[in-house]
Amino acid sequence: MKLLIAFALVLALAGLAYLAGRARAVRMTLAAGGRIGAVHSRPAYHGAYVAVLALAPALILLAGWGLMGEGVIEGRVLATLDAASQPAPGPDRAALMNEVRGLVAGDLPQAFNPLAPVLAPRYAATRANLDLLAGALAVALLCLGGLWGYSRIRPDFRARNRVESQVRALLLLASVVAILTTFGIVLSLIFESIRFFRLVSPIEFLTGLAWSPQTALRADQVGSTGAFGAVPLFWGTIFIGAIIAMAVAIPLGLMSAIYLTQYAQPRLRRWLKPVLELLAGVPTVVYGFFAALTVAPVVRQIAVALGMSDASSDSALAAGLVMGVMIIPFVSSMADDALTAVPRAMRDGSLAMGATMSETVKKVMVPAALPGIIGGVLLAVSRAIGETMIVVMAAGLAANLTANPFSSVTTVTTQIVALLTGDQEFDSAKTLSAFALGLVLFGMTLVLNIYALAVVKRYREAYE
């Protein structure tokens, strides 16, 4: 809260700095006679320059305090205790500090740890003092920066160039944030996976055929052996995402792309194509209920009719079919691009040989567009295997290693969801295995994406 007020104050002061800088530049421009070139930069740039110099250091200070202030305060507060009563670092210490904060905020009527009521007033005082100090420092930095910037306003000062490069730096920062975040996520996946692989050997994980992540709480418990062979999950993922879904999406997507690019009247194409692409915007959870509530029962009935009286209501087929439908727009739009990129001369050459339109599509257009189409299909596969909602709702949790589409299988994403929802102990092999699964999934989609993009790119170059 205080931090928010400080931010608002700093922003307001920076606004003042902008106005002051601009006003000075305006006066200077008038004094110089207002000719173009008499003053290098226009007043707004001088104002912006002053504001940036005022704002940047103050914001960095406040942000730093916001991130690290808690640690500094904790250190100071705990230092007031004598060595004998120091809590052990780790969970004990964190629990104590939580209680202290609860008491200070008034959320906690009573603390369990007798030290907490002792520390609470010290904590409150330290926080108030240090927050005030940080705020004062920020304002001081702001004034100093602003004054320095203000003093640099001269007719020949290149404020515009400075501001431009500051803006560029800001844009670069914005683009790097996403990359750094992804990088951080991958690093944390790797670290958690390493913790998992200390408990379960990677070989067992990658080649084991039994998946049963429940570990026994008591030695005599039955059925909780804790097997971490992930092959059934990989198989389920591939079976649903790369086999069943693609068996639906490839023919339908490709045929719709062929129709749209080769046969449809331009007027029809103009509205059919956007409508198809709109399907890609349906939230996957909606496909999820459709799979679970509409398709799965039908699939089960078919299975029963075929003589599988114990057919489960979760089936690979239901999830795969719906996922395939979800992926159609994706495949068709990639195939559409690939077919459109084939030069018209190919098509004319074939038609001029007396080939019909369908022969031309089959023998010239599709083969010529094939690399682009394959690239699109690979991207679609990578999307399908990472897709979660549909399989969570319709594929089931049983880790069966089976090629029977009517039986229930589970996927990597479903298992990750199952492993991490509900109450979990954070360092059990069961929980950590979710990270290892995530890492494998990430690796698979990464390889698929890189390969697919390379295929598509090579193909684009071929026709440039």
Add this chain to the structure above:
Amino acid sequence: MNPNPAPNPAIGHNIVPKMTARDVNVFYGQKQAIKNVSIDVSSEHVTAFIGPSGCGKSTFLRCLNRMNDTVDGARVEGRIELDSQDIYAPAMDVVQLRARVGMVFQKPNPFPKSIYENVAYGPRIHGLARAKADMDNIVESALRRAGLWDEVKDRLAESGTAMSGGQQQRLCIARAIAVDPEVILMDEPCSALDPIATARIEELIDELRGRYAIVIVTHNMQQAARVSQKTAFFHLGTLVEYDDTSAIFTNPKATRTKDYITGRYG
């Protein structure tokens, strides 16, 4: 009114025309690209269409194998006959027509398939070969007639798109003649080629003369003079003059032809 009142027999009264066009008009939407063109084309000759660009040479050429059918908004009026059969009649199958009237395009457009498969494309579609050996024969003889056999006989499995531009264009000619057409239409077949490759194609056209009725569109008048026996001069969608090539180049009757031949415009 017909703006070309002068009759355009030009191929001589004792010769049976392979294709005849009478009062052909072509429209792209509202715009008229060809106006009342009548012309006869014979098998004995190479016929050149010349004229400044945009005058409708390609448009008219595409009428002769109904490639304008594939252009959105194009409409063809008038009567065009191949061996006295109306090619726009409902009874005429466009697949058969295009097998009889082949086409070679401005930019070489081999399919991204092997050299062999490029040549075999038409024969396969029209079911001309029963056994592999038949197909091999067809491919070989088409490549020989296109003057490409010696260059490619050891690499028939390589991609047709990996050859030089001139070889690609000769491959396209081989592809066209593999179905043994009666007429071959060529739309500026050398405009994307260097002079040496151009000379090869011109020789080839000369070798093919007599066996096929050949119509070649060109904007290069020396080329028209070198390869053709009959020349038609188009201007602004009309056929201005059609005569023996030697007559057109030495003694044009119309002023517009003369101006074009002498480089006054174009």
